[in-house]
Amino acid sequence: DTAVSQTPKYLVTQMGNDKSIKCEQNLGHDTMYWYKQDSKKFLKIMFSYNNKELIINETVPNRFSPKSPDKAHLNLHINSLELGDSAVYFCASSQGPSIREETQYFGPGTRLLVL
Amino acid sequence: KNQVEQSPQSLIILEGKNCTLQCNYTVSPFSNLRWYKQDTGRGPVSLTIMTFSENTKSNGRYTATLDADTKQSSLHITASQLSDSASYICVVRVPGDYKLSFGAGTTVTVRA
Numbered sequence: 001d002t003a004v005s006q007t008p009k010y011l012v013t014q015m016g017n018d019k020s021i022k023c024e025q026n027l028g029h030d031t032m033y034w035y036k037q038d039s040k041k042f043l044k045i046m047f048s049y050n051n052k053e054l055i056i057n058e059t060v061p062n063r064f065s066p067k068s069p070d071k072a073h074l075n076l077h078i079n080s081l082e083l084g085d086s087a088v089y090f091c092a093s094s095q096g097p098s099i100r101e102e103t104q105y106f107g108p109g110t111r112l113l114v115l
Numbered sequence: 116k117n118q119v120e121q122s123p124q125s126l127i128i129l130e131g132k133n134c135t136l137q138c139n140y141t142v143s144p145f146s147n148l149r150w151y152k153q154d155t156g157r158g159p160v161s162l163t164i165m166t167f168s169e170n171t172k173s174n175g176r177y178t179a180t181l182d183a184d185t186k187q188s189s190l191h192i193t194a195s196q197l198s199d200s201a202s203y204i205c206v207v208r209v210p211g212d213y214k215l216s217f218g219a220g221t222t223v224t225v226r227a
Binding site for chain 1: 149156158159160161164202215220
């Protein structure tokens with residue numbers, strides 16, 4: 001059983017296209033996250049939802065829009081893709097954002113390449 | 116400047132040898148410090164977590180230490196195995212903040 005799953009695993013697309021990445025967790029967690037890992041391997045938080053409510057919204061272009069239909073799903077939609085959007089996008093979940101020692105469980109990542 | 120700096124950037128060791136990875140952070144105060152292991156092509160997996168009052172935490176052959184005074188942490192890998200080849204990421208959390216500060220990671224390659 002996969003705890004945090006993402007689809008697709010690989011995404012190759014042209015500049016200017018619109019694409020979505022889906023994430024699902026079966027851990028019963030309340031909080032979900034989207035991270036971007038660039039070529040230098042830094043993981044940067046983009047968004048976080050707790051019980052379907054947005055709690056973290058970092059400075060990312062408004063071309064990126066997260067959507068949480070329920071607390072087990074957090075999808076990421078990207079409009080007008082640019083070359084700089086090429087990266088690995090990780091979804092993660094945790095029991096709750098305020099629990100001191102909560103562990104974030106990461107998905108396998110979606111490798112996005114914009115041509 | 117990133118608040119979490121890791122060194123070395125990469126290292127190669129022979130199977131069976133030990134190695135130590137370093138993490139220096141400027142985040143203050145902090146709630147906890149965690150080491151993650153990220154295998155190639157996979158998401159990070161938590162290895163250890165320490166609060167500011169803890170000095171050491173072990174997970175099998177992995178031992179993490181923390182010196183909150185000097186704001187340094189280390190991860191020691193004992194008797195390395197080929198499966199230890201991965202990127203090891205140091206992560207610091209600020210109290211009351213949902214966000215985590217990530218280091219860039221140290222890439223460890225274990226050779227037979």
